[in-house]
Amino acid sequence: MKLAKGLGFFVALALVTAATGCGTEKNADTQRSEQLPEQVVELPEQEAEQKEAEQKNQELTEEEKAKQAAQEKAGATDPNTPVSNQPGGKKNASSVGGGSATSGQGGGSAANGGGSAANGGGATSGNGGSAQPEKQIAGKYQLTVTENFGKHGVFSQSVGYTKDQMVLDVMREHLEIETEYGGGFVNSINGTKSGYTDRSIFTRKQRDWFYYVNGSISAVGSDTYAAKSGDEVWWDYHDWSGSGSTLSAVIGSYPRPFTVGYNGATPGTVVYFGAGHAEEASRVASALKAAGAGNVSTAAYGNQDLMAAGTNTVLVGTWSELSGQSNIADLFASPQRSGLYAAVNGDRMTGLTYKGKGTDASGAGAILATATGSGDTTPTWLVIGATEAGLDSAVHTLVNNPGALRGKLGALIEGGTVTGVPVE
Template sequence: MRRLSPGRNAGKLLFLAAVVAILCGCQPTPSASSDTPPEPPPTQAHPAETTEPHQEKAAPGNEVKIVVTRDFGSEVILDDFVSIASDTSAMEALMALAEVETSYGGGFVNAINGLSSGYSGGHASKEDWFLFFNGIMSNTGALGFTLHPGDTEHWDYHDWGFRQFVPAIIGDYPEPFLHGYGGEVYPTVVAYQDGREEAAREIAGSLAELGVGDAACRGWDELSADSRERSNLILLGDSEFAPIKELNEPWSRLGFYCRFEDGSLRVFDPTGDLSAEYDGNVGLIQATQSIWNPKGTGACENVVWMISGLDEAGVRAAADTLTDNYNEFRYACAVVIVGGEILRVP
């Protein structure tokens, strides 16, 4: 673990923040198309329901976790803690633990520990560094983001040819339900399909054990429009569950590598090729930023997780994976569960 002094990069020119914000946390910005979001960047039993975000609680020692991976965890380059000051930027924290090469006045990360952007050094491959805070893709550059105690700063190097924008990942669980984004934590609601209340309570109980003590359980039709817009939602149900069907339609712009189609679950690789297709007994866990947030899926406020499957066995496998085997999907973008095996996607 390393300790930082405050304000090492204070006084950077303001235009750098603008450059970095445009670069979406430091990487390629999605081009305008029908598949990109309108605002792209490159939850115990019936507690009192609230839709207001709250300030995160400080972690002991003011530590944050710095994670550096390749291909959503197929290779782990760095996983360590650093102690921060009140104004430590994400860039400062990264530089405390890793060798970092930058451009644009220090605001754009070209390389971490020697692994370089595919768009640098004369290369033109669609591989680059992407930045997530507590599992949410950042809409702020590393120089402009001030870390909060307990945060997970996660850099992943991957191919963006098929998915330029991946709004959220599952691999930093229990984030973002525990520390939120930018110090603000939205309430968590486990919204369940009819007949799945018991499993929903198990998920809420598991979250409580991990420090997320205010997770509510609700049927989808019980949720007010305000709750849908201003909560972190964990959707528990099969492929016919109404909100899951709603997410499934715009799957491309939501950054998914999996979709339900014609009674099957189709899984795609980083280049967009179909890598697997399942027609039963398969579970799925994947995440995105909330489509019900009026600010859009690049707002970096709240998320939606799908705990789903094609049938009862699949949904049960996904729920059990979330509550009992979450360490098996650390760093991952998403997972499918087939025959008891947890497979990372992509």
């Protein structure tokens, strides 16, 4: 208090002197000095009160002193002990850096190398920071993101989810997502947006994000679909500007279409075979059983309508024995409707574009998938060869090297080479 009064008298005297010397004219320096007295006078009193409060807070009881002495005797204080639990320490819930870390807004997504708290761990921020509640993981599924019919990988990871968490919620934890039309339509993933490629109606392409669950295109938006443990949710960004173009089923999630199915459907599988290929069908059936598919059987093909069957179906055979069957001929006659983007030319299977145009890509065999539409729980697969050797290569790939189908919507097979279709 003495210091405060002394300073106040000194400043007041300075002001009187300044006023006498300057008269009524005030410059910028004089205006600043007029604002100082109140701040200067009050500051020492505030500091004194603060010092008194700090001294009071730091006084230890006899019990605390004894506890501190025992700790000092045993060794240094554990640096991981929260400050609030240390003898004589101040209780302060704030942490260095501004509190606990969160995933989502402002955090780096896993796809771009950022550290989002996607796995539910309660990371603390700084010393003494409070941990986030640990996320109760209900299960995990595979989340895959590609572009241009699976040719360019964007993201692929086994991700955890909580109870009642929708696909879109999980995606936001790992990827940069933009939505439209009320939030249910994914318009952009990691900056790749849906829309037309250019202004010209003659050259532009209409590209959007599509997602498949266990090999079947979903019937509902990602904001209302809850994937299950063991599923694969696969997003692909591709052109769909062809008239009536569709891709209702894909092969890249094998064996999930037969083991866990869309929305958990497991209707069983019938492996049909053309004349003379019962052995190849048996190999495929055995591979499906080994992968976890239940209720798998084989049967000779007699022009059954595979699309109307109440089970998953796989057709194994050569083009020469199957092309005479009307149901098979109809499927291949309209690739933009069936999604079978391959055509037979002599002893070759030719890859087609999404608009059904021929390309230079070819193979002796093919593995293709089709379905009746969105959310089909009984897709149809064709393991077919333009030649006997082509069929053998296709069967061998499915049975012995199914990993080669990853990222493929459909595939041409040439020996050990697998080429995706449609061709971009």
